[in-house]
Amino acid sequence: MTTNAELIARKSAAVARGVGTRGIYATRAENAELWDADGRRFIDFAAGIAVNNTGHRHPKLMAAIAEQAQAFTHTCFHVAPYESYVALAERLNAATPGDFEKKTMLVTTGAEAVENAIKMARAYTGRSGIVAFSGAFHGRTLLGMALTGKVAPYKKGFGAMPPEIAHAPFPNPLHGVSEEEALRHLERIFASSVDPERVAAMIIEPVQGEGGFTIAPKGFLLKLREICDQYGIVMILDEVQAGMARTGRMFGCEHAGVVPDLITMAKGLAGGFPLSAVTGRADIVDAPNPGGVGGTYAGNPLAVAAAHAVLDVIEDENLCVRADEIGEKIRARLTTIAARQGMECIGEVRGLGAMNAFELVTDRATNAPDAPLTAAIVAEAEARGLILLSCGTRYNVIRLLPPLTIPMEQLDEALNIIEASIEAAVQAAA
Structure with missing residues (x-):
């Protein structure tokens, strides 16, 4: 079976340099989960950059496509x-x-x-x-x-x-x-x-x-x-x-x-x-x-x-209501983390529904961006099995885009990984 490392090398040789990628080569996905070429399982908090709001391979979507393909x-x-x-x-x-x-x-x-x-x-x-x-x-x-x-x-x-x-x-x-x-x-x-x-x-x-x-x-x-x-x-x-x-x-x-x-x-x-x-x-x-x-x-x-x-x-499936439920849980957890001693790196938690983010700063007095810490948290989360994306004009915002169909136990699992990843990155930067 082809590994991530092999695919990374092939991509480097065959694909335009300007096409930016991550090192996770997908082999299958289901709802809020994704598996890569090395067999690792991830919770997907990117959702194809807010594309898979209904999750990967929703049964109703797959059935509709199959029916149309027959015509x-x-x-x-x-x-x-x-x-x-x-x-x-x-x-x-x-x-x-x-x-x-x-x-x-x-x-x-x-x-x-x-x-x-x-x-x-x-x-x-x-x-x-x-x-x-x-x-x-x-x-x-x-x-x-x-x-x-x-x-x-x-x-x-x-x-x-x-x-x-x-x-x-x-x-x-x-x-x-x-x-x-x-x-x-x-x-x-x-x-x-x-x-x-x-x-x-x-x-x-x-x-x-x-x-x-x-x-x-x-x-x-x-x-x-x-x-x-x-x-x-x-x-x-x-x-x-x-x-x-x-x-x-x-x-x-x-x-x-x-x-x-x-x-x-x-x-x-x-x-x-x-x-x-x-x-x-x-x-x-x-x-x-x-x-x-x-x-x-x-x-x-x-x-x-x-x-x-x-x-x-x-x-x-009342996904507008579900988006609010997901967002309230995410913002409550991030706000709790931000209030802890040593978490002053979180300058702001913001969002509407299930479109949420937290901004990383060197200090809350100046709100100066901390892009290196942002990248470190994203990398740490990936190592722990969670796909996150950064954004922002100052490269210091982490956005959270879970599918609106994510099971709540997987949402809790992902939030635990986020908290552990922030802690690990902050400790490594100290």
Whole structure:
């Protein structure tokens, strides 16, 4: 049997260096568990980066895919369309916030959803400017990384970015950026850098993903909605990571009661199959000319079948409620750990539903980032059988993304590993 070490060597020789990986080569997975090429078992707190909200290989999802595969696997929706695509669009139109006529288009990746939302906004407004936010992540394509508010590794070395994109500060009191200061800075951008009447869209994550699971304050999102209405700007909420019940609501923006013009979604939408969507106001979605949006693999029948199953599971198993239960348990445990003597390295515990994180600092007075300790905790947890991911613009945040279907005893096991890993890493750093 091929080992992890052998696969690492083969990857180094055959795969592009820029494709970053871990040393865990998966051979099988089930719900919240994963086994690697060395036969080691892991609890998966990455869930494919918030993709497997319904767990690995959920039976309803697997059955739906098998049934679709017996009919056909690909026709290209532009060539020979199919009812399941239309039905999924109808379900997403109904599921997203907003009491107005909506339409949906399906594509393949989160970046595609974001780019098509921008295209729709530009076609609708006749404008070209875009406002994004610091710490944002909107994809790895040229426009996606231009919108992204983090240089390394996403922009570093890739040259000039597309023009007419301005970045405003994302509120983060821990880092000294209040909601009020972020709004003042946005006003300065409109006064000195870009005419708001030239701005087609403003795009923001209700909970930043790669930026460190920082939650956009309710008042801030509501104010952005007012600003967009004032200047005729299309408000796009990027729900690629926060959507599909992850935060305890179907969409993260529901916590703030904000209704965007367009919502982008992907990741958890199809439980591991490549599918993304843009849903929003019908007049905006319809702005591009026929043929102006789409793609060969957009709305692949197998991925669409998986998405229907995911939506069924979210409803049938009350996964929004389950996300809240999981999140409350995680935050309570982390808060208890942070309150202990010697755990001053935990600068903040935060989250919504089952989208949680803790930030590592050298001291709580300055909140200076402790990236080495963050990496050490992730490595220690992996050695103990738990997959964790780091994030944040300062590389000092650990995000926790268990499947929403994780058994509670496995959640407890994972939290025990996290506590032991923090203790071991802190002791080794002392």
